[in-house]
Amino acid sequence: MSVHNPDIKRVTTHTxxxxxxxxxxxxxxxxYDYSMAKLIDAAGIEVILVGDSASNVMAGHETTLPITLDQMIYHAQSVVRAVKRALVVVDLPFGSYQGSSEEALRSAVRIMKESGAHAVKMEGGEEIRKSISRVLSAGIxxxxxLGLTPQSIYKFGTYAVRAKEEAEAQKLKDDAxxxxxxxxxxxxxxxxxxxxAKEVTESVNIPSIGIGAGPHCDxxxxxxxxxxxxxKEFKPRFLRRYADIGDVILGAVSKYVDDVKTSDFPSENEAY
Structure with a gap:
């Protein structure tokens, strides 16, 4: 069962x-949706990210690039309606903040006003300094x-581990x-x-959240x-699978199909 602190009524950035x-x-x-967000929130999670990974797992795209700002707002609205405790962070999608700081602010304001989310997430460091500053200046x-930034996948050309070379590692430290x-x-x-990840986490004041970055992150x-x-297709080393819901759903739907075909469902007790 969850070991979250029941005294925390609403998780904030300060928390x-x-x-x-x-x-x-x-x-x-x-x-990305109301029903799952409600379950995750009830389990005691501190942060729910409405990720642009919705482009992959919800819409079936190969990368995170195609998802639009309007689509991200739709998913964020659905999640925010469900959440009573967690901090809800929403990804600014590719193309909604890189062009200019004014565009970044417009995109972030739309997410906050139209979804009711609590924060936004942006990929990159020095390259998007002005966009980050502009969004923060509005109180958002x-x-x-940092590290592997999926929105830049065509620049990298691979999903391999990032910052193994000294120059890239130093840039990551500087960006953090x-x-x-x-x-x-x-x-x-x-x-x-x-x-x-350990070195950066220990030297930077704000919390680090790891994904494939080892156990030393905050x-x-x-x-x-x-x-x-x-x-089932995604099997990186860092992924621990806590359940096989896909198999459960497949089994349940297959049984339903069989029961409909054989007239086992609905039974007399399931009719009016």
Whole structure:
């Protein structure tokens, strides 16, 4: 069962900083719809990310790039309606903040006003400094994202581990410090060496949330469809599958089909 603190009525950005200070790990998962978000929230998760991974697991795209701002707002609205406790963070999708700081602010304001979410997430460091600053200046909390940044997948050309070379590792350290200095409340470290994640986590004041970045981050995040075994194709080393819901659903639907075909369903007791 969950070991979350029942005294916390609503998780805020300040809560996450307190958890880091107390060396209490932060639990995060993605969600994209009302029903799943309600379950995840009730289980005691601290952060729910409405991730642009919806492009993959909800819409079937190969990358996160195709999902639009309107689609992200729709998913965020659905999640926010369900959540009573967790901090809801929404990804700014590809193309909604890289062009200019004005565009970034417009996109972030739309997410906050139209969905009721609590914060936004943006991929990158120095490259998007102005966009981060502009969004923060409007009082909108920003979570950063460093390491493997899926929105830049065509630039990298691979989903391999990032920051293994010294130059890229140094840039990541610099970018993490920059996110802290600008005023971000937390940052994701994706698919980087565990030793680097440990060094960055210990040297930067704001909480780090790892995905494929080892055990030393202040918190961890997984994609809900991956950890529940709904998405069977994705099998990276860092993924721990906590259930095989996909098999359960397949079995249940197959049984339903059989029962309909054989007139076993509905029975006399299931009719009016």
């Amino acid at each position: 996450l900083q307190e958890l880091k200070s107390k060396k209490e790990k932060i639990s995060c998962l993605t969600a 909390p920003v979570m950063g994202h 410090s920059l996110l802290d200095e600008l005023g971000c409340f937390a940052y994701v470290l994706e698919k980087i060496p565990s030793t680097l 918190g961890q995040i997984l994609v809900m469809h991956d950890m529940l075994g709904i998405n």
